[in-house]
Amino acid sequence: MKVMPLQKISAVAATSEDANYPASNVMNEHPKMQWNAAAGVSVATLTLTIDSMNSGLAVFETNANTINITVSDPNNITWETGVSWEAGVSFATFNATVTELLSLDGVSGSAWFEWPYSDTGVTAVLIMSSPLGGTLKVGVAVADKVYTYTDPQYGVKEGMKSYSIIKELQNGAFYRKERDKVRTFLFSIIEDRAIDFYEFMYTVARNLGYKPAAWQLTNQDGFWWVIYARFQSMPAARHSMPNHSIISTKLIEVL
Numbered sequence: 736m737k738v739m740p741l742q743k744i745s746a747v748a749a750t751s752e753d754a755n756y757p758a759s760n761v762m763n764e765h766p767k768m769q770w771n772a773a774a775g776v777s778v779a780t781l782t783l784t785i786d787s788m789n790s791g792l793a794v795f796e797t798n799a800n801t802i803n804i805t806v807s808d809p810n811n812i813t814w815e816t817g818v819s820w821e822a823g824v825s826f827a828t829f830n831a832t833v834t835e836l837l838s839l840d841g842v843s844g845s846a847w848f849e850w851p852y853s854d855t856g857v858t859a860v861l862i863m864s865s866p867l868g869g870t871l872k873v874g875v876a877v878a879d880k881v882y883t884y885t886d887p888q889y890g891v892k893e894g895m896k897s898y899s900i901i902k903e904l905q906n907g908a909f910y911r912k913e914r915d916k917v918r919t920f921l922f923s924i925i926e927d928r929a930i931d932f933y934e935f936m937y938t939v940a941r942n943l944g945y946k947p948a949a950w951q952l953t954n955q956d957g958f959w960w961v962i963y964a965r966f967q968s969m970p971a972a973r974h975s976m977p978n979h980s981i982i983s984t985k986l987i988e989v990l
Contacts, residue, residue: 736883736884736885736886736887736924736950736951736952736953737791737847737881737882737883737884737950737951738881738882738884738939738948738949738950738951739791739793739877739878739879739880739881739882739948739949740879740882740939740942740943740946740948741879741880741942741948742762742877742878742879743785743786743787743788743789743878743879743880744761744762744783744784744785744786744876744877744878745784745785745786746783746784747759747761747762747770747781747782747783747784747876748781748782749770749772749779749780749781749782750779750780751772751773751776751779751871752770752771752772752773753771753772753773753774753870755771756769756770756771756872757770758770758781761781761873761874761875761876762875762876763875764875764946764947764989765875765989765990766795766796766874766875766963766989766990767796767874767990768874769796769872769873769874769875770872770873771870771871771872772870772871772872773870774870775868775870776870776871777864777865777866777867777868777869777870777871778862778863778864778865778871779863779871780860780861780862780863781860781861781863781873781876782858782859782860782861783858783859783860783861783876783878784809784856784858785856785857785858785859785878786856787853787854787855787856788852788853788854788879788880789852789853789856789857789878789879789880790849790850790851790852790853790879790880790881791847791848791849791850791878791879791880791881791949792804792806792847792848792859792876792877792878793845793846793847793848793876793877793878793949793951793961793963794845794846794861794873794875794876795845795873795874795875795876795877795949795961795962795963796843796845796872796873796874796875796963797839797843797844797845797846797863797871797872797873797874798841798842798843798844798865798866798869798871798872799839799841799844799846799863799864799865799871799873800839800840800841800844800864800865800866801839801863801864802837802839802846802861802862802863803861803862803863804833804835804848804859804860804861804862805833805859805860806833806848806850806857806858806859806860807857807858807860808853808855808856808857808858809856809857809858810855810856832850832851833848833849833850834848834849834850835847835848835849836848836951836961838961841865841866841869845961845962845963846961847949847951847961849881852880859878874963875963877948877949877963879949882934882935882938882939884924884926884931884935885924885925885926885931886924886952886953887922887923887924887952887953888922888923888924888925890922890923891920891921891922891952892920892921892922893918893919893920894918894919894920894921895916895917895918895919896916896917896918896919896987897914897915897916898914898915898916898917899911899912899913899914899916900912900914915990917987917988917989917990918962918964918987918988919967919985919986919987919988920952920962920964920984920985920986920987921983921984921985922952922983922984923981923982923983923984924981924982924984925976925979925980925981925982926979926980926982927978927979928974928978928979928980929978932972932979932980932982935970935982936970936972936982940966940969940970943965943966944966945965945966946965947963947964947965947989948963948964948965949961949963950962950963950964950986962986962988963988963989964986964987964988964989965986965987965989966984966985966986966987967985967986967987968985970982970983970984970985971983
């Protein structure tokens with residue numbers, strides 16, 4: 736299981752955007768408040784400025800069917816004319832090798848990218864395309880350090896919560912107003928108490944609270960396990976083993 740609890744994206748630029756759905760929308764916590772390219776534009780580039788201490792990026796609620804990403808250090812050095820260096824002097828550059836987990840259905844897909852941890856800020860350039868004739872969109876993008884834990888124990892419970900309104904009328908009939916439905920996940924993980932338990936509970940969960948975060952419960956089922964979600968209730972643990980703890984967690988999807 737992996738989680739990116741903070742939002743390290745500090746600036747966004749796009750080669751195309753609808754004035755009513757600007758590129759900066761991808762930094763908010765509401766996937767329905769999305770970025771749209773201009774009407775009919777199906778190919779566009781997003782350039783994300785990501786602050787220091789980072790190793791991953793997730794994209795949610797996108798209709799893209801392809802995403803190509805480049806992650807690099809934006810702090811390129813240009814020397815003044817006449818500066819020279821002794822033979823053998825070289826300078827390191829950061830141009831990350833990115834691993835990816837994609838489930839892009841051209842309607843409402845997600846993507847998860849990782850690269851080697853960087854103490855300094857990086858720039859991520861995403862070249863994206865949606866099905867021909869459609870307008871490219873992205874709901875939310877999240878970048879942060881990726882925290883890695885054990886996968887949930889077998890027996891993950893996946894359910895649904897409906898925000899629909901149902902009221903019984905005086906004549907016995909029912910009034911129904913259909914609204915959004917979201918997924919819920921209930922699971923347990925077993926972590927080493929000395930390091931991973933305290934990191935998850937107090938570095939991740941306590942600082943995160945009920946804010947949404949990018950989660951990869953497991954990559955075995957692709958899109959269905961990469962979710963933008965918050966704690967439905969704060970995690971709790973049982974210290975039932977000498978050196979390990981069982982953490983029970985319940986997540987609810989955020990729209």
